[in-house]
Amino acid sequence: MSALSDLLAFQRETEALGQVMGRLGWDQETMMPRGAAPQRGEEMAALEGVLHARRTDPRLGDWLVAADPQTDVEKAQLREIKRSYDRATKVPAKLAAEIAKVTSESQGIWAEARAADDFAAFEPTLDRVVALKLEEAQAVAEGRDLYDTMLDDFEPGATGDSLSRMFASLRPRLVALRDKVLGADTPATLNAVFPEDGQLEISNTLAAAFGYDFTRGRIDKAVHPFSSGSGQDVRITTRSDPADPFNCFYSTIHEVGHAAYEQTVDPAYHLTAIGQGASMGVHESQSRIYENQLGRSRAFTGYLFDQMRATFGDFSVKDADAFYATANRAEDGGFIRTEADEVQYNLHVLLRFDLERALVSGDLKVADLPGAWNDRVEADFGARPLKPSLGCLQDVHWSVGLFGYFPTYSLGNVYAGCLYTALRRDVPDLDAALEKGLTAPATAWLGEKLQRHGSLRGPVQTIEHATGAPVSDTPLLDYLEEKFGGIYNL
Numbered sequence: 001m002s003a004l005s006d007l008l009a010f011q012r013e014t015e016a017l018g019q020v021m022g023r024l025g026w027d028q029e030t031m032m033p034r035g036a037a038p039q040r041g042e043e044m045a046a047l048e049g050v051l052h053a054r055r056t057d058p059r060l061g062d063w064l065v066a067a068d069p070q071t072d073v074e075k076a077q078l079r080e081i082k083r084s085y086d087r088a089t090k091v092p093a094k095l096a097a098e099i100a101k102v103t104s105e106s107q108g109i110w111a112e113a114r115a116a117d118d119f120a121a122f123e124p125t126l127d128r129v130v131a132l133k134l135e136e137a138q139a140v141a142e143g144r145d146l147y148d149t150m151l152d153d154f155e156p157g158a159t160g161d162s163l164s165r166m167f168a169s170l171r172p173r174l175v176a177l178r179d180k181v182l183g184a185d186t187p188a189t190l191n192a193v194f195p196e197d198g199q200l201e202i203s204n205t206l207a208a209a210f211g212y213d214f215t216r217g218r219i220d221k222a223v224h225p226f227s228s229g230s231g232q233d234v235r236i237t238t239r240s241d242p243a244d245p246f247n248c249f250y251s252t253i254h255e256v257g258h259a260a261y262e263q264t265v266d267p268a269y270h271l272t273a274i275g276q277g278a279s280m281g282v283h284e285s286q287s288r289i290y291e292n293q294l295g296r297s298r299a300f301t302g303y304l305f306d307q308m309r310a311t312f313g314d315f316s317v318k319d320a321d322a323f324y325a326t327a328n329r330a331e332d333g334g335f336i337r338t339e340a341d342e343v344q345y346n347l348h349v350l351l352r353f354d355l356e357r358a359l360v361s362g363d364l365k366v367a368d369l370p371g372a373w374n375d376r377v378e379a380d381f382g383a384r385p386l387k388p389s390l391g392c393l394q395d396v397h398w399s400v401g402l403f404g405y406f407p408t409y410s411l412g413n414v415y416a417g418c419l420y421t422a423l424r425r426d427v428p429d430l431d432a433a434l435e436k437g438l439t440a441p442a443t444a445w446l447g448e449k450l451q452r453h454g455s456l457r458g459p460v461q462t463i464e465h466a467t468g469a470p471v472s473d474t475p476l477l478d479y480l481e482e483k484f485g486g487i488y489n490l
Contacts (some may be wrong), residue, residue, distance in 0.1 A: 003066035004074065008272065010063070011081055014054045015271040019229060021047050026228040026235055028107060030220040037108040041101045048100035055088035073274070076456045080273035083156065090140045099132045103401045110399035111223055117387040119370050126398060127366045130359055133401050137360070147360045150404030154280040155411060155459060160357055163407050166414065166473060167350050173477045177484060178343050182332050184488040187325035191316035194245040198311045202245070203238055203252040205307060210290055211443045212236070212256045213263050224396040225251040225338075227258035227287075231270035234259045246327060247339060249304065250291050257290030258283055260443060264451035279459035280405060284412020285419055286446065292342050293420040293479070294442055298324045299434035307437075325487050333383040335390040343484055344381070346413060351376050352395070352406040360403060415463045417476025419446070422467035 021044065028040055064082050069075045088096075106125045113122035137146040147160045200219075207219060217229075222237035229235055236255035240248045261277050269275035277283040294300055298321075305323040308315070317323045330341040337348040355372060358364035364372055373392040378384045385391035397405050423445055424430060433441045449466040456462075463471050484490070 002068075003063045004069060004078075007060065007063035007067055007081065008077060010054070010057070010059070011077075011273055012271045014051065015273070015275065017047070017051055017054070019231075019233070019271070021051065022228050023233075025104075028104065029222045029224075029226065030237060034108065037105055041105040044104040045097040045101035049093060049097045052088060052091070052093045052096040055084055056093070060085045061089075073269075073456065076274050077272060080455060084273070087140055087152075090142070091136055092139065095132070095135060095139065099136060099401060102128055102132060103399070106399045106401075107396065110393070110396060114223070114389050114393040117389050117393070119388045119393060122393065122399070123366055126369075129399065129401050130366055130403075133403050134360065147357050147404065150360065151407070152404075154402075154405050154408050156279060157458060157460065158281070158407075158411070163353065163411070167346075167353065167407075167410065170346060170410070170414075170473055170477070171350065173481070174343065174346055177481055178330070178347070180490050181330045181343055181484050181488050184490065186332075187329045187487070188317055188322060189329065190244065190246070190326060192312070193242050194308075194312055194315075196240045196242065199240045199245045199248040200238075202304075202307050202311055203248050206249055206252055206295075206304075207236075207256050209437050210253055210256045210295075210439050211260050216263055217259055219252065225255050227255045227262070230262040230265065230276045231267075234262045244339075245308070250295060251338070253295040254287045254291040257287030260290070260447075261286045261451045264447045265454040266452050269454045269456075274455045276454060278453075278455040278457060278462040280408035281411035281415060282450070282459050282462050284409050285415035285463070286412075286451065288409075288412050289416040289419055289423075289446070290443075293416060293423075294434065294439060296328050296342070297431070297434055299431040300437070300439075301327045302435055303437040328484070328487055330484070330488075333381060335377065335381070335383075335385045336394055338394075342480055346410045347380050349406055349410040351380060353410075356398070356403050356406060414471065414473045414476050417473070417479055418463055418467050418469065418471055419450070420479060421475040422449075422469065 024040065024044060024047070028037075032040060060081070064078060064085065067078055069078050102125075106129055109125045110122055113119065133150065134146065137149045140149045145160060151158050151160065151163075204219065208214070216232050217234045217236065220235070220237050221239055223239070225237045225239055227234065227236045236252070236259050238248050238252045238255065258277075261283060265275055265277075277286075295304075301324045302320040304327070305317070305320045317326050328341060330343050331339075334340055334344065337345065337352075340348050351373075355364060355369070355376065358372070359366065359369070369392050370388060374384045377391065423442060427441045427445055430441055433439070446466075450462060453462065453465075457465055460471055
């Protein structure tokens with residue numbers, strides 16, 4: 001056996017164990033009895049200890065030095081294994097296990113605090129999560145900015161400063177468009193009751209329409225929808241609201257975007273270091289383009305309108321044109337990021353980006369987070385959240401230690417804008433297919449250009465390879481202005 005083959009065989013087992021840990025996390029969010037949370041924390045800590053030992057095994061260092069990669073795929077495998085090894089060897093095993101334990105337990109504490117609208121019940125746990133993640137970042141940083149080390153877990157190569165510049169470029173045109181949209185006549189809202197069984201039936205239809213392979217996945221319900229797994233077992237969740245079926249439908253389409261990426265990765269890469277998405281920003285580009293540029297397009301909403309009438313009968317929206325406007329309705333004073341329209345969504349992300357950087361730098365204390373959050377929401381959206389579940393308790397991310405994750409949502413939107421421009425260029429008859437609920441021309445293009453390659457390339461290189469153009473925020477902003485200018489007659 002060569003050093004390279006030994007390394008790849010060892011890595012395959014590590015990847016398999018990582019999938020097992022992911023399955024434990026999925027179960028915790030969907031089916032685990034609430035009373036099992038303390039034991040699940042112990043289980044996650046124990047498995048994290050095993051994974052950390054493998055990721056820091058001295059043989060990895062020897063194999064990485066001795067390996068002689070010949071192909072681009074082999075070079076990419078070594079790049080990703082080395083990146084993981086270099087980081088893992090800097091984090092003490094005891095700290096890695098403690099983070100796994102605390103963040104596992106924290107999910108349940110957050111969910112109960114959110115349901116009770118009681119930030120004080122969650123504050124000590126969040127304070128502990130922040131402290132542990134800072135300790136981890138300090139171990140990894142070696143003189144680098146602490147927040148940059150957190151970003152690197154989700155978007156290799158990105159920095160807080162580079163993202164700040166991008167977001168500063170986005171903000172003026174977004175705010176100007178938002179002000180015009182909210183000053184125009186508002187489309188009708190849905191005004192009916194939509195039973196859950198009908199919503200979930202349509203949800204399954206939409207998942208299949210967007211190419212989700214149910215033989216390698218399943219849909220369950222969760223407080224905060226997510227996708228979990230890669231390769232041959234990729235599961236998603238959704239949620240329902242009897243007054244707002246869009247919450248269910250577009251949560252499903254969004255998570256199918258994530259899941260389709262993982263299901264489409266070249267099978268030769270499964271259970272390898274490049275057998276998953278290139279980054280969370282690239283991942284979000286898939287979920288956002290599925291949800292918005294495709295799922296909320298005039299062509300596809302016409303199909304969805306027919307599906308809803310067939311399931312629920314006539315409801316408050318009169319025709320497909322009005323339904324398209326309703327599906328893209330901009331809500332003045334909306335507080336929930338996952339329910340935000342495309343115009344305001346990135347403003348929600350920018351808010352979180354600034355607040356978590358302040359938490360990491362020490363400029364903001366956890367105890368002061370609700371007030372700082374509400375002040376920022378009032379400044380950006382003109383109203384204050386009335387309760388924590390509409391404010392700083394609405395997202396699960398910080399409870400599980402995902403600092404550095406939020407900016408990838410806006411980065412994913414920027415990437416999606418680039419991809420959509422290239423998709424429209426290469427697939428000129430796209431709308432004719434979407435009108436019939438046929439997404440295959442779009443999903444096949446994304447599968448061939450991006451998804452099947454996994455993390456063969458870095459994030460920016462992945463997008464530029466797919467589009468043939470440099471990454472820019474201009475396509476996203478142009479798309480938003482054209483789309484909402486048409487809907488609101490601006």
